[in-house]
Amino acid sequence: MKKLLLILAVLSLSACSTLESLKEQIPSRWDANQSLIVTDMQQMTRHIDCTADLKSQLHSLFMKVEWYDIYASTKGTYDMAKLDQVMLTTIKEFQERTDKGPVSPMYCDMKKKVLVQQADIIAKTVQGRF
Amino acid sequence: MSDQLIAVANSGDQWAAERAQYALQVHDAVVNGQMSKEEASEVLQDMINTQQLQEQANADQVKAALFFGITQLISMYA
Numbered sequence: 001m002k003k004l005l006l007i008l009a010v011l012s013l014s015a016c017s018t019l020e021s022l023k024e025q026i027p028s029r030w031d032a033n034q035s036l037i038v039t040d041m042q043q044m045t046r047h048i049d050c051t052a053d054l055k056s057q058l059h060s061l062f063m064k065v066e067w068y069d070i071y072a073s074t075k076g077t078y079d080m081a082k083l084d085q086v087m088l089t090t091i092k093e094f095q096e097r098t099d100k101g102p103v104s105p106m107y108c109d110m111k112k113k114v115l116v117q118q119a120d121i122i123a124k125t126v127q128g129r130f
Numbered sequence: 131m132s133d134q135l136i137a138v139a140n141s142g143d144q145w146a147a148e149r150a151q152y153a154l155q156v157h158d159a160v161v162n163g164q165m166s167k168e169e170a171s172e173v174l175q176d177m178i179n180t181q182q183l184q185e186q187a188n189a190d191q192v193k194a195a196l197f198f199g200i201t202q203l204i205s206m207y208a
Binding site: 097107110129 | 166183190191193194198
């Protein structure tokens, strides 16, 4: 009986991992919460003000993208969760540089352009689902 | 190297031209002392990462369209 239970436990674990890997292969469906948050991300990147305090703006943006990442990962929409990693890296590096001291206006302007592009790419993918 | 970027910037491909112009702006900013080399390297790497993100997003969109298209066909036959 113990052996049977052990076999069943191993089989159920194996089934779970197969199910998870299968879920990773299936494209996720349109989601209202993700659509809302990516629009927020688009709007926030467009309104980055390089003449104002960057730390608070970047922190707010990071929190927004992190929210998206946690939600997408928890919901199991792996295809959407992997999209935000590039944007998180771009923001983290921007934050690290602003933590060290003032950044050049040109650097800030280019980072803003890159972040707008990345938010747009993620938003089009999130909104373009069925 | 800049010749290639100038060629892309003047090409008809709006998406690529815009990005090539950004890269040229970064290069000009370094030459004119408006941006440090470290800042420029980071921004240029961001541009490459963004290009890879775009390719991944395109692939995901095609995959999703294919998957749901086939699913619709299956539901029609059911």
